[in-house]
Amino acid sequence: MPSIHNISVTKYDHGQFHTKADILAVEEPLEISLQYFENGEKKRQSVSITMRTPGFDRELALGFLLTEGILTNADQVEKVLTMGENHITVFLKEEASVELEKLKRNFYTTSSCGVCGKSSIDAIRTIASDFIPSQKEPRKLSAEILTSLKEKINAYQSNFSQTGGIHASALFDFDGKLISIYEDVGRHNALDKLIGHHFIEDPLDFSQHILLLSGRASFELIQKAIMAKIQVVCAIGAPSSLAVELAEEFDITLLGFLKNQSFNLYHISKNNILTHEN
Numbered sequence: 001m002p003s004i005h006n007i008s009v010t011k012y013d014h015g016q017f018h019t020k021a022d023i024l025a026v027e028e029p030l031e032i033s034l035q036y037f038e039n040g041e042k043k044r045q046s047v048s049i050t051m052r053t054p055g056f057d058r059e060l061a062l063g064f065l066l067t068e069g070i071l072t073n074a075d076q077v078e079k080v081l082t083m084g085e086n087h088i089t090v091f092l093k094e095e096a097s098v099e100l101e102k103l104k105r106n107f108y109t110t111s112s113c114g115v116c117g118k119s120s121i122d123a124i125r126t127i128a129s130d131f132i133p134s135q136k137e138p139r140k141l142s143a144e145i146l147t148s149l150k151e152k153i154n155a156y157q158s159n160f161s162q163t164g165g166i167h168a169s170a171l172f173d174f175d176g177k178l179i180s181i182y183e184d185v186g187r188h189n190a191l192d193k194l195i196g197h198h199f200i201e202d203p204l205d206f207s208q209h210i211l212l213l214s215g216r217a218s219f220e221l222i223q224k225a226i227m228a229k230i231q232v233v234c235a236i237g238a239p240s241s242l243a244v245e246l247a248e249e250f251d252i253t254l255l256g257f258l259k260n261q262s263f264n265l266y267h268i269s270k271n272n273i274l275t276h277e278n
Contacts, residue, residue, distance in 0.1 A: 025166045025185045027051050032061045033089040034070070036098045044089065052189045053166065054086075056182060056197070060189055061088050063196025067224040070098060074200050139208075141232065141253065143263075143276045145176040149212050150236055150258055156181045168214040169194045171206075179209060187215050188224065195228045206230045213237070217256060222246045231271055234258045239266055 009022040030052050035044040047070065052060060058080045065071040076096035083089050092098060153170050156178070167187035171179040171194060180202070182193035191213070198204050206228045213221060216237035223246065225233050233247070234255040244266045247254035253269040268274055 026053055027185045028054050029086055030057055031087045032064060035089055036092040037094045050189060051186060053185045056193045057088050059193040059196035061090050062199050063192030065090060066195060066199050067192060067227040138271055138273045139174060141272050141274050143274060146234060146263060147260055148176055149234060151260060152178055153181060153212060170212040172210045172212060188220055191221055191224050210234060217243045219243050219246055222252060226250050231269055
């Protein structure tokens with residue numbers, strides 16, 4: 001299924017109408033189901049329907065289940081199968097336990113929900129029981145490396161440059177090397193795809209890497225970073241007030257308005273030291 005769609009549009013420009021080609025980001029629903037065992041009995045349940053850009057659905061499903069607290073490690077998963085167009089099922093091993101009650105927290109994850117900040121942060125505190133670990137020695141963060149990250153993803157964000165409607169999540173090591181990048185029409189889906197890839201295909205220690213978000217840093221994205229044990233989050237756009245509160249609560253280094261020469265530092269973790277080379 002393609003991730004972009006070509007159409008013809010009418011454009012008004014400098015007092016004239018003319019027809020031109022345009023490219024749209026494809027948006028399709030994906031139903032994520034979970035097959036698990038309860039008291040020896042096989043059960044299947046739909047756990048989410050998300051609007052996403054088709055592609056990397058396996059990674060998206062696994063990343064979603066991990067960041068929602070439903071899964072905790074890759075050993076719980078037996079297999080992942082596409083069950084027809086726009087439907088995917090994650091099959092758990094018989095001995096795997098699953099906490100479907102954690103899905104009930106979904107009511108507060110959107111920025112328009114109107115739930116107060118204290119309620120939201122209290123809720124995520126109950127989900128992220130395993131907090132970001134402290135390191136023996138703080139890890140240095142180079143300001144020069146951080147300001148180089150935005151330029152490094154430009155060559156990889158082909159869909160975004162074509163459509164203007166795709167978000168990206170990218171993972172870098174502390175030397176500024178790009179490890180992986182995923183795109184989606186939904187910023188939360190892009191991050192789930194990235195996390196899901198490293199959850200199953202290419203396991204790594206997220207706490208030793210830097211997450212770059214192509215847009216703003218919302219509460220939900222910081223929550224997902226916490227669930228993956230990511231300690232450094234950089235956003236090209238602005239963070240929300242709840243995102244900053246959550247970063248402070250869980251001691252996540254959070255940068256916003258990242259540009260080639262500048263950024264705003266909203267919180268620095270005790271696990272990091274920000275450095276600058278003249």
